[in-house]
Amino acid sequence: MSISNKNAEALIQHLKVLVVDDSAFARKITRALLNNLGIKAITEASDGIAALEVIRQAPPDVIILDWEMPLLNGPELVRIVRSPGVFPAPDVPIIMLSSHGDKRRVLEALTLGVNEFLCKPVSAKALLDRLVSILAKARESVQLDGYYGPALRAPKLDGSKPTGLSK
Numbered sequence: 167m168s169i170s171n172k173n174a175e176a177l178i179q180h181l182k183v184l185v186v187d188d189s190a191f192a193r194k195i196t197r198a199l200l201n202n203l204g205i206k207a208i209t210e211a212s213d214g215i216a217a218l219e220v221i222r223q224a225p226p227d228v229i230i231l232d233w234e235m236p237l238l239n240g241p242e243l244v245r246i247v248r249s250p251g252v253f254p255a256p257d258v259p260i261i262m263l264s265s266h267g268d269k270r271r272v273l274e275a276l277t278l279g280v281n282e283f284l285c286k287p288v289s290a291k292a293l294l295d296r297l298v299s300i301l302a303k304a305r306e307s308v309q310l311d312g313y314y315g316p317a318l319r320a321p322k323l324d325g326s327k328p329t330g331l332s333k
Contacts, residue, residue: 174301179204181297184226186210186217186243188235192286196207196230196263199290214238218246225255228300230293231280233264233271240264241278248279248314250307251273256314257307259300263288279315281305 169177183205185196193210200208209226211217215238217229229247229313233240240262259281264271267285275283282296305316 168180169302171298171302174298175294177301178294178297179206181205181227182207182209182224183228184209184211184217184220186212186214186235186240188212189232190265192232196288199288199293200230205231205293208268210280214240214243217243221247221253221255221258226258227309228297229258229260231260231262233266233275241274244275244278244280250309250314259316261293261296261300270328276318277313279313281316 183200185193185200185208186197187193187210190212193212197208197210204326209220209224211220214237217231218238220226221229231240231243238246244260244262247253247258247260248256260276260279261282261288262280263283263284265273265286267283272283281300284292284296307315
């Protein structure tokens with residue numbers, strides 16, 4: 167199902183978002199950005215283990231996840247969540263955040279099954295664009311050769327990068 171960008175922006179206010187970051191300051195900034203977009207239902211987790219419990223108890227509509235965390239880092243959490251038959255919400259959209267936007271890390275995140283990737287510091291516009299993309303251009307989940315996650319986007323005909331791959 168595809169919806170217009172305008173309808174997606176209206177639906178954003180009703181999202182339940184889980185913010186996972188070991189930095190209380192980073193969670194506070196992300197929460198403020200989400201509040202400014204009209205999102206009120208925001209839950210926080212300070213590490214991947216706490217995030218798993220939140221997801222099991224009250225599945226969010228979107229997860230915004232930091233890459234580097236102690237105990238259970240972002241990539242490890244994505245691997246667990248993207249386990250259909252094992253995890254109760256394997257299709258939840260995930261936006262990965264990282265202070266490192268090198269091509270290797272972006273490609274690794276996409277290979278893990280994240281929907282979108284953003285480099286810190288995150289702007290309100292970049293976050294809004296990724297949320298709109300998740301809602302307006304929803305991709306069904308696929309399972310292929312050990313990969314489970316959103317179907318990959320087709321490259322743009324003009325040679326530019328697909329949405330969600332930019333820094």
